[in-house]
Amino acid sequence: MGLENIILGFHIAITPFNLFVAVIGITLGTIIGVLPGLGGANGVAILLPLTFRMPPTSAIILLTSLYWGALFGGAITSVLFNIPGEPWSVATTFDGYPLAKAGQGGQALTAAFTSSFVGALFSTVLITFFAPILADVALKFGPPEIFAIQMLTFSSFVGLGGGDPLKSLVSILLGFILAAVGLDIVTGQLRMTFGSTELMTGFDFIVAVIGLFGIGEILLTVEEGLEFHGAKTMMNLRVVLDTWKILPRYWRTFLRGSIIGFWMGFKPGGATPASFMSYAFAKQASKHPERFGKGELEGVVAPETAAHAAGVAAMLPMITLGIPGSPTAAVMLGGLIIWGLQPGPLLFTEKPEFVWGLIASMYTGNIIGVLMVLAFVPFFAAILRIPFAILTPLIVVVCAIGSYAVHNNMIDIWYMLIFGVIGYVFKKLDYPLAPLVLALVLGDLAENALRQSLIMSQGSLAIFVTRPIAGVITAVALFFFLMPLLRPWWRRARGVPAAVPSPREP
Amino acid sequence: MRAANLVTACVLLLLGGIAIFDSVRLGIGWGTDGPKSGFFPFWLSLLLLAMCGLIIVQAARRASAKPFVSREQLRPVLKVLWPATAMVVLTQVVGLYVASALYLGFYMRWVGRHSWLAVVALSIGVPIATFLVFEKWFLVPMPKGPLEAWLGY
Numbered sequence: 001m002g003l004e005n006i007i008l009g010f011h012i013a014i015t016p017f018n019l020f021v022a023v024i025g026i027t028l029g030t031i032i033g034v035l036p037g038l039g040g041a042n043g044v045a046i047l048l049p050l051t052f053r054m055p056p057t058s059a060i061i062l063l064t065s066l067y068w069g070a071l072f073g074g075a076i077t078s079v080l081f082n083i084p085g086e087p088w089s090v091a092t093t094f095d096g097y098p099l100a101k102a103g104q105g106g107q108a109l110t111a112a113f114t115s116s117f118v119g120a121l122f123s124t125v126l127i128t129f130f131a132p133i134l135a136d137v138a139l140k141f142g143p144p145e146i147f148a149i150q151m152l153t154f155s156s157f158v159g160l161g162g163g164d165p166l167k168s169l170v171s172i173l174l175g176f177i178l179a180a181v182g183l184d185i186v187t188g189q190l191r192m193t194f195g196s197t198e199l200m201t202g203f204d205f206i207v208a209v210i211g212l213f214g215i216g217e218i219l220l221t222v223e224e225g226l227e228f229h230g231a232k233t234m235m236n237l238r239v240v241l242d243t244w245k246i247l248p249r250y251w252r253t254f255l256r257g258s259i260i261g262f263w264m265g266f267k268p269g270g271a272t273p274a275s276f277m278s279y280a281f282a283k284q285a286s287k288h289p290e291r292f293g294k295g296e297l298e299g300v301v302a303p304e305t306a307a308h309a310a311g312v313a314a315m316l317p318m319i320t321l322g323i324p325g326s327p328t329a330a331v332m333l334g335g336l337i338i339w340g341l342q343p344g345p346l347l348f349t350e351k352p353e354f355v356w357g358l359i360a361s362m363y364t365g366n367i368i369g370v371l372m373v374l375a376f377v378p379f380f381a382a383i384l385r386i387p388f389a390i391l392t393p394l395i396v397v398v399c400a401i402g403s404y405a406v407h408n409n410m411i412d413i414w415y416m417l418i419f420g421v422i423g424y425v426f427k428k429l430d431y432p433l434a435p436l437v438l439a440l441v442l443g444d445l446a447e448n449a450l451r452q453s454l455i456m457s458q459g460s461l462a463i464f465v466t467r468p469i470a471g472v473i474t475a476v477a478l479f480f481f482l483m484p485l486l487r488p489w490w491r492r493a494r495g496v497p498a499a500v501p502s503p504r505e506p
Numbered sequence: 507m508r509a510a511n512l513v514t515a516c517v518l519l520l521l522g523g524i525a526i527f528d529s530v531r532l533g534i535g536w537g538t539d540g541p542k543s544g545f546f547p548f549w550l551s552l553l554l555l556a557m558c559g560l561i562i563v564q565a566a567r568r569a570s571a572k573p574f575v576s577r578e579q580l581r582p583v584l585k586v587l588w589p590a591t592a593m594v595v596l597t598q599v600v601g602l603y604v605a606s607a608l609y610l611g612f613y614m615r616w617v618g619r620h621s622w623l624a625v626v627a628l629s630i631g632v633p634i635a636t637f638l639v640f641e642k643w644f645l646v647p648m649p650k651g652p653l654e655a656w657l658g659y
Binding site: 394404408450452 | 528
């Protein structure tokens with residue numbers, strides 16, 4: 001660890017070819033991020049075969065740039081169309097879309113991109129300087145700690161989500177149960193397939209996301225008539241500069257979001273819960289919590305900072321430990337092996353030019369990224385001028401393509417339609433969708449962590465309480481889970497009349 | 507709204523029941539190498555049943571005058587849903603490219619009332635562009651039908 005390492009990295013990252021590769025990656029990534037359903041993980045997977053003949057460092061720069069681009073692109077559809085391109089953009093829609101509808105799409109987008117950049121920069125700086133220390137901490141995490149962290153994530157949906165706690169729990173449980181469908185990789189048994197070969201592969205969360213958020217959202221939007229409510233946006237240098245003048249006001253939200261994002265990010269599936277946690281904390285800390293959900297700029301800053309910080313932090317365990325922190329990082333890890341590199345701590349000593357080139361490219365990639373998306377928003381805003389009767393079938397076709405591309409399986413297109421209807425019904429009945437998707441993503445990981453913990457403890461649940469780190473996390477998680485029960489009790493104890501339940505997240 | 511809430515909770519209750527049934531078949535106890543396959547789904551489903559039960563009790567008590575969906579709202583929703591379903595059925599028969607051409611053309615003419623020129627241009631141009639991007643550029647194969655086979659793909 002030293003200054004000479006990062007200088008070496010920059011020497012590699014700013015060669016003309018690698019800068020060119022970063023620009024290509026960000027352009028493609030932003031387009032992929034804008035198209036609902038074609039997210040970072042697919043995008044990286046789709047592009048992976050094209051990198052086999054490239055030098056590994058350029059290849060990883062291409063894929064990570066694609067990932068940054070997808071992270072930026074997700075914000076565009078969330079703000080302008082109310083369609084989150086990625087699960088971690090869901091929280092951005094809460095305030096981004098109302099802002100865009102009120103004619104402040106330019107401000108919302110500038111805030112989103114700037115927050116993304118700040119979050120990413122924060123994580124990159126931390127990765128640069130604290131990678132070895134944080135790797136040590138993460139190394140101490142055993143299965144009980146991982147399971148406890150996952151419970152903490154879900155408990156925050158129930159305790160801080162603001163919706164009906166029963167329905168939040170049902171969404172979580174349904175997600176976990178759907179994740180269990182198919183082959184159980186530990187015992188090799190088929191679960192809940194009832195003899196159907198189609199069900200053997202289970203339900204992929206990407207298909208679920210495309211259906212629930214993509215198709216479901218379209219169905220919900222057209223209720224008000226066959227028009228697409230893509231908000232108009234004014235984006236020019238003046239809007240950007242004016243927004244930049246306001247943003248320093250939210251420095252606390254930036255800092256909180258960055259820290260939450262980094263902390264959640266190096267664990268699998270961290271970006272989505274990080275964005276929700278950051279949003280919930282910003283709302284609780286705000287002097288005007290009632291403005292959240294109606295178009296508060298801070299409500300865009302909080303989730304975007306955390307999501308991007310988490311997205312970058314997901315690279316940390318991949319390069320230091322060889323453990324992917326996100327589905328996208330998992331695909332990149334596969335790439336590393338194909339390029340003939342051994343993922344893990346040895347990379348730092350054996351391939352310093354690769355590791356430090358990658359770290360330096362995180363700086364250059366995000367700087368190029370934020371400037372490019374700010375400059376080319378008018379290009380993306382052109383999507384808004386496409387008439388509804390063209391855009392709807394286009395989105396449905398792109399969703400179908402995205403669903404099919406996951407496993408090259410026709411059944412996934414059907415699942416997408418079914419998830420679309422489920423998403424429509426659930427949203428109307430106030431069942432939150434994000435915990436369902438998150439449970440579907442984390443299902444196998446959580447189950448494995450639980451299994452390994454129980455094996456360690458010979459079947460006793462006490463292991464989640466007696467280990468010091470796990471114990472603290474479990475206690476906080478339990479507190480959040482029980483919060484809906486404690487809240488009326490607490491109010492009565494303080495002599496405050498039971499208030500009307502807070503309005504749900506849109 | 508009340509009826510929709512009750513029906514949804516009952517469907518979820520049924521799903522939970524099915525999951526419990528299968529979990530018990532797989533074994534919910536302790537196997538030779540840790541918890542059996544049914545252990546995790548069993549407890550999840552049991553919790554799901556309990557939560558749905560509570561939701562049903564809650565929903566049954568609460569009267570709601572607001573309908574789940576009005577006739578005026580349902581019509582445009584179905585106008586999106588059934589062509590999309592038809593597109594998926596067509597994809598299975600003639601492949602994604604032809605299906606998306608027919609779907610796009612039909613939708614543009616029927617809902618958007620765009621001119622025939624725009625309809626034909628886009629419904630042929632978009633699938634070709636899709637083909638070039640995915641099949642050629644990204645090397646992602648899509649479901650194909652007789653037309654692609656006739657063209658040699």
